[in-house]
Amino acid sequence: MLMTASPTLETLPTNLQTVDEFEQWQRQYVSEGSYEFVRGRIIPKPSMKQDEIDIADFLIRAFMQTPQFAQKHTLLPEADSYVDGVRKRIPDLTYFTAEQRQAIRNGERVKTLFAIEILSDSETFEDVNAKIQDYFDGGARLVWYIAPKLQKIYVYTSPDESKAYKGQEVVSAAPVVPELQFTVAELFA
Structure with a gap:
């Protein structure tokens, strides 16, 4: 039976082990809302809030000025990014190459090379x-965590290496999209 409303935390199944099982359940029972899946846990993914939309819009417009955009690479909001058979995340923004987009059209699951998250109060x-x-x-090569309340961008080049940028400091998406760069103040203007 197809559900017409999003499941509640109390009605989410707890017996799913793989992304395949999760996506099969999702096709059968979920008609709205987004969910991440991490090692058997179904995690509701709230949609982007209006104050986050301005940040996403700035980043997408800046990306559209890069050679990568002209080469049919893309920066998309809230697109699936597969980690492995037991983890699927949905970054606030994710970068896919033209080759990855073709793989998606061919039915393959792809992983982000560059994920951007906007810190929410609930995290x-x-x-x-x-x-x-x-x-x-x-397989990501770069992760940005944007903290709007602090007006900072935390740039991760590995899970253990990061640098915080603020004010007039220039943040760059190198090595993935080197031409995507701006001052943090421009983002929060």
Whole structure:
């Protein structure tokens, strides 16, 4: 039976072990809402809030000025990123190459090379660290965590190496999209 509303935390199944099982359940029972799947846990993924939309819009527009955009690479909001057979994340923004987009059209599951997350009030330190680890486990080369309240961007080049940028400091998406760069102040203007 197809559900017409999103399941509640109390009605989410707890017996799913793989992304395949999760996606089969999702096709049968979920008609709205997004969910991440991490080692048997189904994690509701709230949609982007209006104050986050401005940040996403700025980043997408800046990306559209890069050679990578002209080469049919893309920066998409809230697209699936597969880590492995037991983890699927949904970054706030994710970068896919033209080759990855073709793989998606061919029915393959792809992993992000560059994930951007916008810190929400409900996320814990453990949540942030788990996401960063998952992205790098899946092959990401770069992860940005944007903290709007602090007006900072944390740039991760590995799960254990990061640098915080603020104010007039220039942040760059090198080595993935080197031409995507701007000052942090521009993002929060």
